[in-house]
Amino acid sequence: MRKIHLAAFTACALAAGAAQAQIKIALIQELSGAGATAGTNFKNGAELAIKEINAAGGILGNQIQASVNDTQSNPGVAKGLATKAVDDGVFAVFGPTFSGSMIVSMAETRRAEVPNFTGAEAAAITQQNNPYVFRTSFTQTTSMPKVARYIANNLKAKNVAVIYVNNDFGKGGRDAFNKAAAEAGLKVVADISTESGQVDFSAPVLKAKQSNADAVFVYSNEEESARALRELRKQGWSKPIVGETTLTGQKVIDLAGEAANGALAHVGLTVDAPSPTMRAFRAKFEKQYKYVSDHNGIKGYTSIYMLKAGIEKAGKLDRVAVAKALHGLHISAAKEPGVILDVTIDNNGDLDRESYIIEVKGGKQEVKEVLPPLAKK
Amino acid sequence: MTDFLQLFFSGLATGGIYALAALGFTLLWQASGTINFAQGEFVMLPAFMMLAFLTMGLPLWAGFIITCAVAVVVLGWGFKRGIADPLLRFGMMPIVVATIGLAIAMRNGVRAGYSAEAHSFPSLFADKLFNIAGVTITLADVGTLVAALILVVGTQAFLAKTVTGRAMQAVAQNTDSATVLGINVPRMIFYTFAINALLACAAALLVTPAYLAKFDMGEPLGMKAFFAAIIGGFNNSRGALLGGLIVGVCENLASAYISPAYKDAVALVIFMLVILFKPQGLLGKAVERKV
DSSP states (O other): OHHHHHHHHHHHHHHHHHHHOEEEEEEEEOOSSTTHHHHHHHHHHHHHHHHHHHHTTOBTTBEEEEEEEEOTTOHHHHHHHHHHHHHTTOSEEEOOOSHHHHHHHHHHHHHTTOOEEEOOOOGGGGSSOOTTEEESSOOHHHHHHHHHHIIIIISOOSEEEEEEESSHHHHHHHHHHHHHHHHTTOEEEEEEEEOTTOOOOHHHHHHHHHTTOSEEEEEOOHHHHHHHHHHHHHTTOOSOEEEEGGGGSHHHHHHHGGGGTTOEEEESOOTTOSOHHHHHHHHHHHHHHSSOOOHHHHHHHHHHHHHHHHHHHHTSOOHHHHHHHHTTOEEOTTTOGGGOSOEEEOTTSOEEEOEEEEEEETTEEEEEEEEOOGGGO | OHHHHHHHHHHHHHHHHHHHHHHHHHHHHHHHOOOOTTHHHHHHHHHHHHHHHHHTTOOHHHHHHHHHHHHIIIIIIIHIIIIIHHHHTTOHHHHHHHHHHHHHHHHHHHHHHTOSSOBOOOOSSOOOEEEETTEEEEHHHHHHHHHHHHHHHHHHHHHHHSHHHHHHHHHHHOHHHHHHTTOOHHHHHHHHHHHHHHHHHHHHHHHHHHHOBOTTTHHHHHHHHHHHHHHHOTTOHHHHHHHHHHHHHHHHHHHHHTOGGGHHHHHHHHHHHHHHHOTTOSSOOOOOOOO
């Protein structure tokens, strides 16, 4: 008797599922306000992936149906939108990209056990034992070990001078770097703090020179990075200048001019990456939207394919099972070209994959080297 | 020793920038008894004006000339009529508060209307480096310092040597006697405000390549210039120059030999020492309190 009930119930559920045959997801992004560029790129990337997947028959035969929501770059709005998405019974949430918004909105998706992919990069997001949060990019704590290893192994430096900006961003990066440097056998011989908004970098650069370091690591915001580069050139610094993403960003190159040439930086995602899947993505994105995607576009695109890989691994549309399947999952770009680069998701939702060293040459960014994933060494 | 000289010369260039802004403080004070706490923003606004003209396709010099004209009207005449004239008769405090408010309004106005991002600004000087006995100096450093010197000395000469300049000084020293002597007092005071606006434009032209055009670029500049003016002597234009250079050089030396964290405290420490031991400033003359 009981068995019949159960069978009937399962049949009904299956029938309902088949009739629906769609996966509802919510894109919660910064489409206006300060984060508009980042959010719009993420959204465009994600929508491109959804279009492709649906055209190819969906995930396990289910079409993806996305609702697009604007956080206005406001954490309060983002939290409200996350609550609404959860109430609507979405299968997964993508965003927001601002760390401040993500930190408040992820509580909602966690409570409802909804997988939440984000482009936010604050270290704290994956340090809360939230089993439903997944990153789409590196963070300070995952990229600094790569930078330190690059300086120690590829540049053959024994010691390094660190010039950092004394704010949350700079201190977080400097702490992560110094820790990673110690692990890579790299000695920090000068630890030079600078102020946010500092104009004259003659003293910090002089200190770096006096330390006789084999390389200098510059970690600051855009304007200060540009000023530091100018001063390094002025004082005739001839050893490697290494940084993280910002240092070779277009804005810094514009501001620093000539002085930016030769600067190196570690970049997690770039459309210039020398891989056929990245080239294909770049072309598709440009064809669709008539401009070149930034790293947030890549994040949006790959996040949808990460969900697809997770659902296919779990083999069913079950949020908890998918979240479980995603942890520890290695997705190879050969099998799933949509993830663009081979990626491994760890148990906190952090990513490991290859990344790039960019060099500024003649005012242009050029990929100089490909760094293997951290786990590979 | 080379290190010291490197810091010293870099500091001189920064100091020249402070001196230009400080000159505006002393000028307004001498001529009209006004303290303008929006001085830094008076430099920021012309920078953005020039930037706007540049994006419209005008060459830098044309943009600069138009900006000067606009600045004389807006930052000179407008400031005098809108804020200084109505408030000055109520004493110093209302002016101080009003100019602080003006500074906030200008900063946020530019942030909301233009953008919060930093914009690069073309330099007047070619991107050239000189290496003299191990000390590297850029052409921009030398150019900024020389231009600042010429402007300060020129302003001083204008005040001391020309009839108009002397009339302006007469107004500053004793408004009533000046009126009796047939000097057009309101016009002289307007001249001071106009010169202040022009100096701000010149400062903008010199500092923006290094500071980058940003809505909050005037904040540190205005504060340092204020300290520099007090240190040098609030009633002496040459004092502004000396104060600016002292602040620029000491900051640089302190950040290298003491700690970068104390860089900004240096100007304050010198400021306090001067106030304690020579309240009229290093080059200032002790004057009877003006009523």
